[in-house]
Amino acid sequence: MAVVPLSSLRFPQKPSLSIGIGGKSLRGRGESKFSSFCIGLGAVRKRGRVVRVSVASRASPPLVFRNLDADDFRHPLDKQNTLLLRAIPGLNELGRALLGSVTEQIMLLENIGTSVRVSKDQLFELHGLMVEAADILNIEAPDLYVRQSPVPNAYTLAISGKKPFVVVHTSLVELLTRKELQAVLAHELGHLKCDHGVWLTFANILTLGAYSVPGLGGLIAQSLEEQLFRWLRAAELTCDRAALLVAQDPKVVISVLMKLAGGCPSMAEQLNVDAFLEQARSYDRASSSPVGWYIRNAQTRQLSHPLPVLRAREIDEWSRSSDYKNLLKRAMPVSAMQNV
Numbered sequence: 001m002a003v004v005p006l007s008s009l010r011f012p013q014k015p016s017l018s019i020g021i022g023g024k025s026l027r028g029r030g031e032s033k034f035s036s037f038c039i040g041l042g043a044v045r046k047r048g049r050v051v052r053v054s055v056a057s058r059a060s061p062p063l064v065f066r067n068l069d070a071d072d073f074r075h076p077l078d079k080q081n082t083l084l085l086r087a088i089p090g091l092n093e094l095g096r097a098l099l100g101s102v103t104e105q106i107m108l109l110e111n112i113g114t115s116v117r118v119s120k121d122q123l124f125e126l127h128g129l130m131v132e133a134a135d136i137l138n139i140e141a142p143d144l145y146v147r148q149s150p151v152p153n154a155y156t157l158a159i160s161g162k163k164p165f166v167v168v169h170t171s172l173v174e175l176l177t178r179k180e181l182q183a184v185l186a187h188e189l190g191h192l193k194c195d196h197g198v199w200l201t202f203a204n205i206l207t208l209g210a211y212s213v214p215g216l217g218g219l220i221a222q223s224l225e226e227q228l229f230r231w232l233r234a235a236e237l238t239c240d241r242a243a244l245l246v247a248q249d250p251k252v253v254i255s256v257l258m259k260l261a262g263g264c265p266s267m268a269e270q271l272n273v274d275a276f277l278e279q280a281r282s283y284d285r286a287s288s289s290p291v292g293w294y295i296r297n298a299q300t301r302q303l304s305h306p307l308p309v310l311r312a313r314e315i316d317e318w319s320r321s322s323d324y325k326n327l328l329k330r331a332m333p334v335s336a337m338q339n340v
Contacts, residue, residue: 063248063331068138070194072327073241075314077234078194085231088224111157115145115167126173129182130166133246135334137186139193142166144185146173156188158197175265180256183243190242196235232304240315245327250319254312261308280313 065072071079118127123146134141142156143165152172158164166188173181191197243253251273258276259268287296300307306314318324 061334062132062136062246063328064136064334065138065245065327065331068193068245068327073190073238073245073323074194075234075237075241078231078238081227081231081234084227111145111147111165111167115147118144118146125178126168126181129178130185133182133186133189136246137189137193137242139189142189142192144168146170152176154184154188156191156197158192158195164192164197176256179247179249179252180259183247183253183256186246187239187243189246190239191235193242194235194238196239226301229301229304233300233306236305237311237314240311241318241324244315244319244324248328250315253315257308257312257315276309276312277316280309280316283307283309284313 116122118130120127126144126146130144131141143163145165145167147167147169149169150171152169152175154166154168154172156164156166166185168181168184172184176184240253240257243256244250247253254273254276255271258271258273261276263271286292300310305311
């Protein structure tokens with residue numbers, strides 16, 4: 001769920017960096033016009049048609065986080081790697097120079113022309129999920145678009161000077177329960193809350209530009225790209241936390257990650273979150289030896305997203321942490337907020 005697609009900018013030096021479903025390599029082949037942070041699946045199919053799994057209303061009003069700051073839930077690795085990106089000389093200046101008004105207009109018009117904009121008068125249920133998630137996270141709701149696509153996906157575009165917007169594909173809406181879909185929207189809002197879109201765009205551009213430097217350009221780009229991978233994986237952990245703050249139930253977030261790893265509509269009702277968490281613990285045990293540690297790092301080094309089992313374990317641990325519990329203590333029910 002992320003940021004400006006460099007394929008739209010048409011740099012000739014090197015294929016664009018793009019983010020694939022489930023944390024695949026950033027080295028894209030132009031499959032999509034947008035770089036994307038993606039989360040995927042969930043629904044049941046009967047007799048050739050998709051049947052929505054009903055999601056009960058919240059037992060009590062959702063808790064809303066007043067004065068919530070991004071650093072209140074930012075993952076420590078995200079903090080560390082963001083500081084490293086900020087230390088790169090000229091990153092902001094280069095990004096702003098390349099992301100001019102023409103590029104902004106191209107991306108904005110392309111999305112408006114090929115998608116359906118969600119509002120209180122258009123797909124009002126989806127609009128309500130976004131507005132509620134934004135209220136909970138104490139952030140202004142971005143524009144939301146639904147785009148026709150058979151590939152379950154969601155992504156955020158943060159364009160300098162323009163209102164950011166989130167795009168969800170129709171297949172994602174069909175496959176997810178309402179609670180899971182709101183968790184995905186919250187994940188996207190987490191990227192906006194933490195300014196991930198801006199940093200990802202600038203880092204991508206800097207990496208592409210480095211390839212045009214004679215001599216050591218390729219080595220510089222490779223180093224920056226590895227740093228970018230590390231930052232992206234850390235950013236995903238942060239936004240999983242944003243999803244939990246909105247869902248307020250770790251099993252909802254973990255369920256999405258489980259379905260992303262190996263779920264399918266026909267077996268959705270048989271999936272077991274607790275069994276998936278035990279699988280995550282078994283992965284930790286298997287990778288705790290020196291050889292396992294080496295294999296684990298080799299597995300993840302070229303991924304934009306952490307492995308789903310690791311993300312599930314992270315969100316389970318954070319849901320039981322004092323930091324999360326203290327955030328809940330600071331939160332207020334919607335009914336109380338209305339009286340403030």
